[in-house]
Amino acid sequence: MSAATSQPMIDGSSEGPAGSGPAAKPEGASGRFLSIPYLLLRATTAGGGLVGGFVQTFVFARILDPERFSVFILVGTLGIALWLSDIGLVKIIFVRLRAWLLGGAPQDAGIVRHATAIVILYFILGIVCTVACFFGALAFGAGTYGSLELALFFLFTAITLVWFALRNISLAVDDFIFFETMEVTRRTLHVGFMLATLVGLSLMAFLVIANVIWLALFAVTISRLARKGALTATVAGFPGHLLSFFRENKKEVVSGGTYAVNEFYLYNFAYAIVPVAYGLGAPTIILDTMFKVVRGATVLYSAAADVALPRQTRAHSEGDRRSLVLATWMAAGLASLPGIVICMALAFFSEPMFKILLxxxxxxxxxxSNLMIVLLIANLIQTISNFLLIHTGYFRVIARLSVLVSVAATLVAGISIVAGADLTGFIKAFVAVYVASALSYMTLALRGPLARKS
Structure with missing residues (x-):
């Protein structure tokens, strides 16, 4: 396959010569094999994500009693659950916008209207679910003040879905340097005000300030993307544009949604099982801490994958397998650096580290702690493989695999509990399924976008 004769389609297959879109020219950092400014910024924001998760655990463990801490954990999990509404929509937008930029699709303003409609949809979902969280907490006897705290914490967590959409739109149009600058600002302010609760700032004050920071950052970033033509400057026609997106991308929405729902289930079903099977308090806190380590590492791995992504998608669009393989190895190599550090910390310093944290x-x-090391290695393999598969449009194949993984995880979890396994045994069973999942996704990547084609 020549470099100039194939373009990636949404299902990962190829079509003949494109050329109906704008010329695919490198734009700033995106044309380099490795953008050092982007690497440094993305490493900073990823590190901030890891630190932010640990700071939240450190702070809440000291300002809340264990049972209330567990409640905040569950509400935060519900906030993350809002990501189910994405069902892969943002990645479809990324692939469409990226193909437009690189010349693989006609220059159609409908793509931009679709991107805007998805951002508006996620804002609406965040607000509606926050109101529902408030009244739900009120119904469970949390009181007006307590319910407001929980609702604001839910919003603080759930609104990252909008930020996730804006990150992908920025990356698709090569505006990643500006976005990561905003992300550094956000991480710094949120962590700073969270730590201030240890020296007198009330939890309510922190939650109000944190959400105001979100609003300010959204205003700046959306205005920037609108000026660059990646979003429209108006919300007019939102319902029609949203319906148009779903009509034009029905198959991709089904495949992407299947994958997204099953991925979310894999990472969160234990939050429903552990409190019931093993109780609130320590078991739930231990589970949440383990997943915070994994999510923090995933943020770092994803940062490495993000750095390679502009080059990977450009190489895939041009049929340049050599550059695609090199960029993928670069992503894996960069991701392995923080992975090694975290695994060594868990191997040699886990006891004092978690004692300070919890x-x-x-x-x-x-x-x-030892199982976390295995989980982190598998997570590195899965993150690098999935990033490549998703952003080159292989939605259908990963959707099928994700269903099998969810079924396997559920069966194994159920068997372990029925067999009388303790929390460690339950987690061991989960890790076994996850390792098999990671190796399967790696196989798909090797047989898909990384395969040598004639």
Whole structure:
């Protein structure tokens, strides 16, 4: 396959010569094999994500009693659950916008209107679900003040869905340097005000300030993307544009949605099982801490994948397999650096590290720390593989695999509980399924976008 005769389609297959879109010219950092400014910024924001997760655990373990801490964990999980509404929509937008930029699709303003409609939809979902969270907490007897705290924390967590959409739109149109600058600002302010609760700032004040920071950053970033032509400057016609998006991308929405729902389920079903099977308090806090480590590492791995993504998608669009393979190895190599550091910390310093982090809320068993190391290695393999598969449009194949993984995880979890396994045994069963999942996704990447084609 020649470099100039194929363009990636949404399902990962290829079509003949394109050329109906604008010329695919490198734009700034996107034309380089590795953008050092982007690498440094993305490493900073990824590190901030890891630190932010640990700071939240450190702070909440000290300002909340264990049971209330568990409630905030569950509300935060519900906030993350709002990501289910994405069902892969943002990645479809990314692939369409990227193909437009690189010349693989006609220059159609409908793509931009669709991107805008998705951003508006996520804003509306965040607000509606926050109101529902407030009244739900009120119904469970949290009181007006407590319900407002929980609702604001839900919003603080859930609104990252909008930020996720804006990050992908910025990356698709090569405006990633500006976005990561905004992300550095956000991480710094949020962590700073969260730490201030240890020296007198009330939790309510932090939550109000944190959400105001979100609004300010949204205003700046959306205005920037509108000026660059990646979003429209008006919300007029939103319902029609949203319906148009779903009509034009029905197959991709089904495939992407299947994958997104099953991925979310894999990472969150234990939050429903552990409190019931093993209780609130320490078991739930231990589970949440483990997943915070994994999510923090995933943020770092994703940062490495993000750095390689402009080059990967350009190479895939041009049929340049050599550059695609090199960019993928670069992503894996960059991701392995923080992975090695975290694994070494877990291997040699887990006891004092978790004692400082959790205080008197819970004690992290060494066996679970060891399982985290295996989980982190598997997560690195899966993150790098999935990033490549998703952003080159292989939605259908990963959707099928994700269903099998969810079924396997559910069966294994159920068997472990029925067999009388303790929390460590339950987590061991989950890790076994996850390792098999990671190796399967790697196989798909090797047989898909990385395969040598004639």
């Amino acid at each position: 205080g008197n809320s819970a004690v992290m068993p060494q066996a679970i």
